[in-house]
Amino acid sequence: MIKHGFVLLLLLISMGAGAALPARYMQTTEDAAIWAQIGNNMKNVGTLRAGQIISVEPIAADYYEFKFGFGTGFIDKGHLEPVQGHQKVEDGLGDLNKPLSNQNLVTWKDTPVYNAPDAGSAPFGILAENLRYPILSKLKDRLKQTWYQVRIGNRLAYVSALDAQEDHGIPVLTYHHILRDEENTRFRHTSTTTSVRAFSNQMTWLRDMGYTTLTLYQLEGYVRNKMNLPARAVVITFDDGLKSVSRYAYPVLKQYGFKATAFIVSSRIKGHPQKWDPKSLQFMSISELQEIRDTFDFQSHTHFLHRIDGYRRPILLSRSYHNILMDFARSRRALAQFNPHVLYLSYPFGGYNATAVKAANDAGFHMAVTTVKGKVKPGDNPFLLKRLYILRTDSLETMSRLISNQPQG
Template identity: 80%
Template structure:
């Protein structure tokens, strides 16, 4: 088993994505039957993990693969099952398609599992079990129905098989939180920004990150958020994206070492015109911005993305100046920001609107400038099918308790 897992890990380290393996081989799928209860594996986030099992006697559509595994469709990617657990379908046995149309597209809805979750062959607890989904998964739903007891069932597809999960065993996915931070200071040095909502204490930030680690959260890149929104990748249930706007020096001084210690990653949305040529001496009473070397020094944790070039300002009425600029001015600024940030990242594909301000011109310019997604300061989570240029985020304030944080980011509908 260890040798086989190492083979899988080497595939992904070498850059072969799970979603592309089936398409690369272009081999016809064949139906095979499990001879015993069989563990199944798939890539979830950055890791190849055990994602559940299939019971003996179940039929799956699989594709021959290298080593000792077959591949099959699992969610938005590829699953793997040991060849020793499968045999050709005997006689005239075939997959029954009476449960629905296997060819219909996936919806923009997922379920999330918090425990090992039973999967059934019909929307009935007394039906034959198909297998189990592991805890901490998001899995695409085809449709929902209510049984005679008014219980909701989720229809899913695994290896070209239709199967069912009870809403008593799993929840609907209410979205992934993107957390927003700006400035971090020690309490004793924060004499100027104590009452600004965008300044977080070092103690609060450290406690919040420790809580995420202790609760088993995975931190996501914006590339993964894009894959989630576009229904392209499998992600864990406990997942969060961490973002910092502006590019302040406190990010490299305080946020970076904490995130690095916990093995987390984050996104830094940088105002490209404010990058310093040389690091500045630390002065907590001022708003200082990172230098070229400081930005390069945090890139093992932070992905560098755009917070515009010259548009991060307000007018005399305290409104973002972006709202009064023409489409062509906004487009030029967005393009300039992408060019200037290319020294840190050749894939500047994501934008944070200054002060969360946007209008039709800004949205069109973001798309035309080559951005794939843009985030706002509108409160909420992101879900598949959301407008990619109007993504919501969440603030966790320095005064928020960990109970408040848990309530904000948990899988509950946002009011």
């Protein structure tokens, strides 16, 4: 079954004490669908062609498990048979044990995968559309075309850059305040205030384009190379915890089944809901926060540090390490009534320094977001993550350009 001089790479996997059976190499008897967890969903992630050999882990079920991206793939046992004859264990290219490179490819269509970096080589299978998949390395063929080297079931395989793009990061969208046009008299010229109409149109566009909304827990998995995620993915965040979020953003997000994160200034949580007043900045109450928990995850925007000093600078920049650390810890405790996993921070007004970053880490946060413009990529400093603003005046074409998979300027 070895074609075009491709060296079959066989690598024995040690399974650890207590495992039922060691990994073994099996051969597909026909074209076989493969499945894997992508974000929160189990999806058909592609096909292996007949005659392909992959390393699988036998389990007590109707399917085998194998390594797929940063997670586990599944294949029906009925599509596989033991490899016939003696196969020498060999790692001819020396790449199977190489760590992943903080790079992914993204598929926008069903994408062919080959046994060698050559479109004339034997087809290995298909990767389904709307996937992010880790790249081991990039190389050029004799025609100077770029190929992505990937690993599927402990086999090296290759995807042409003509068929898939390099991943340029996940957009994390930032919102604050939302008002209806007719009631917005005070904040009409505030860039951080958007209209109900614009927000609804933007969420409708994301839904129509097939985007998945990620939690920050999933984004952490992406940053740390630990989770398989779709290509069309976005994170939606709201800073401050304003009442307009529960009044206007929540119904739209809930209608589309979207998830979002609200960074809450914990000292400003109200004991009881306030009567709606579009002319003032009102904050959500305990009951309002509880009511939107099915859609929103609550994370920290500090406790008392969301203020500016006399020079109109964030006060966090002038506070001591001990003061910042105590505030972060108090914020996490205050939010624990809504969420036992307060692991993420948004710096007030985007202000941070080395002291704040150290305090965030020491306080137990896993990641922190800034207001620096850009997308989040694997390997980024988890305490300096970038975000994007989509303004009230931005067209959907502008939004499309901002969040599409294009290189950052």
